[in-house]
Amino acid sequence: MWLSGSSDLITKLKNRGVSRVALQFPEGLKRQAADLASDLKAAGFGVIVSGDPCYGACDLALDTISEGQANVLVHFGHAPVDGRPEVIFEPWQVEFDVSVLEHALPLLRGRDIGLVTTVQHAHLVPTMESFLASHGFETRVAKGTPRTPLRGQVLGCSFAAAKATGAREILFVGTGVFHPTGIALATRARVIAFDPISGTAQEVSADSLLRRRSAVIGKAREARSVGIILSTKSGQKRRELAERLAGLAPGAVIVTLREVTPDQLLNLGFDCYVNTACPRIAYDDQVRFARPVLSPQEFEILCGVRAWEDYAIDEIV
């Protein structure tokens, strides 16, 4: 069953006076759906599960509400990226013993550091601050923003909590190198990435990403037809941006897509694409795509309206 059991959720739903509930889970938690739905059904609720792929709170199954199938959507695993009174967010909290942070300390050069993390660990920020303070560090943590409402929280598409620290050295606590690489580009700070599950720390630089992206821009120079990808997901839909980019080249056309997959880009057959959906698609998935997929800023460089020196990582604000 769900971490806190279904009884808390049932109480919450009863307090809201709702009778029909939609449930949405990210892929890794979808297996919870059958049991939780069954519990809610037994408790007298009308239940519907959103089965489509889901990778973030930027992709809310709002059609379940707009079509009257549910009064409320319970979205698991993520914090909100925009205000939605009809959605209950149930983030997924992953615990760890903050004393593992000691493995990151030798890599820090100064005593004045910015601290950021991802939604799963955001509840541990105060404990991490205490730990760092007890080891002589002055830790700066930014307050939440509309897209990253938790203190110190960053997303793969929003590094505002890193920039707002103003720190010249930033400690990122979470898995993978995508977030810290983005933070390095967005802040120009020195970035230490610490994985609290494996207990390993490393300094992360954006150099390798920049080299790869420069090569992708080069490959796109020959493109005659350009598909400007416009997401249909609630929190990834950047229509004004897509329209502005489509105005930069005669062969550029807006293409709406729900899931940006190698198959769909191949079927559509454009010579190159510009991604205004989830920014990670261009940066992380290029190896899976047969054609260059540029970020908005990279397309501006290609079209000569931005200098390479002004390269910036794509964020959704």
Place this chain on the structure above:
Amino acid sequence: MWLSGSSDLITKLKNRGVSRVALQFPEGLKRQAADLASDLKAAGFGVIVSGDPCYGACDLALDTISEGQANVLVHFGHAPVDGRPEVIFEPWQVEFDVSVLEHALPLLRGRDIGLVTTVQHAHLVPTMESFLASHGFETRVAKGTPRTPLRGQVLGCSFAAAKATGAREILFVGTGVFHPTGIALATRARVIAFDPISGTAQEVSADSLLRRRSAVIGKAREARSVGIILSTKSGQKRRELAERLAGLAPGAVIVTLREVTPDQLLNLGFDCYVNTACPRIAYDDQVRFARPVLSPQEFEILCGVRAWEDYAIDEIV
């Protein structure tokens, strides 16, 4: 370029006085998108391409209109399945020399036959009727219905044009055995399938499908959790049916899905599924799914509210 060139479409759009156009293509025709969109853009239209997978007129990109990105949707490759004044349908006509039908004639037992075909060949129905008449056949062709508006047209989810002939022997002209198998089940008539491209004819029976489906129902008997798949596609959304089926078993929960893929069913982890989306998904794709995917009628059999003797093929009306 598109079969008839872009100039006909441009004239049609100008006559309608529209300025913003959305284009939607089935997978096999998506490669037309870049050139056609470029032509329309050069002619002064605002253009947007729907890039999501599309397999029929049951899946219209109506969000392009409801969100104000386009005044009209041009949907290529299919005839309408429901009335939509905001959509221009441009079916894809595939020609063949009707004299190839002579290869089908030896398999026909009587002189009184029903004639049905798919959207690509529906424009050839009058020529086929003349050919058959000149060879001594009395041909019955049903008029269109709301879901299959062309004379003699069948879909994989609607065999109304076959049933309406009342014929005891039916000639299906088109590719594959799915349509003729469905016709055999829906009409109990003798069905000859003729592929006009390969020029081959065969008698089709539903026996093998029934054996396979009986085995799938058997596998589903152990299922504790049941996902009732409810499509979010415009012409596949059978909400009342899904709700009725969810009421047949305590462990049954409605799951909304846009694309019903093996990955999504695996991630969701239900013991078995009932498919109220495109009927072909259950019949054609079972081999790709790790769990039983039943048709609505098969689930009724499993739940004891329908007898095996009343097995019926699933159609969308």
